[in-house]
Amino acid sequence: MTSYVALLRAVNVGGTGKLAMADLRAMGEALGFARVRTFIASGNLLFDSDLPEGEVKAQLEARLAVYAGKRVPVLVRNAAELAAIVAADPFPDAHGSRHMVFFYDAPPPPDVIAECRDIQGERLALGTRELFVDYGEGIRFTKLKIAGKQDRTGRNMNSVKKMATLLNA
Template identity: 35%
Template structure:
């Protein structure tokens, strides 16, 4: 069985898409994923499953819509993928709150990457590899035009800061 990290986009942000984590864990258990562990209130969970990620994501998405009325992208990464993302971090000296991992539904074209890079200000740097982008935003992500553009892509995308990705990896490594 694979250890999966589930990343939801836009839950419990500014009062929208309210999803209490105990209820999210209960939904996962009802979907045949018992023992899921959640991390903070922003829609992160870690669990074991044998199914393909596309099947799991569809089940979770359907369950969220049916039970809570939440329609949001569900992105799954295996523990191995999370570990690889951390190991490949192109900004090892960045402060944990200045580095964000953008998990993408698929890769970005070269033209789109160039277009995104053009939005960088205040020392921001974007590195893209397949379905992952690292954004180093030294002055913060709150006012970043580059982060805003990444969030508005016409594909499933969600971001987590370095500290959260490290915590999810730790949980996934120790999942019973």
């Protein structure tokens, strides 16, 4: 079995896309996933499955569409990929709560950083299927604009590290 995390986009953030984590766990269990659990209330489902990543994503998105009445994008990583993201962190000196990892289904466009607007001291770096952003003094006052908002979901590095640990436990 492979250990996975499914990262739901736009769930329980800013009052949109409300989804109880108990309901999310129940969906995972109904799909036959093992060791199903959630991490914080922002749409992180951790589980084990024999299915490949693409099938996990398709099944979760289909179940979530029925539940929410609209498409809920899901980005999936296995335990090894999440551990590799943590190990490859280009900003290990960044404060974990102000250092975001934006997850994509495929490698981000190579020009995504060049296309960013209003960079004011933030540090950005491309990963394999991620964009790392260190917001320095904090995300609260940033003016940074990254294109393709609908194509990604973000988690802070503290959460990414914790989920990597939980998946490898």
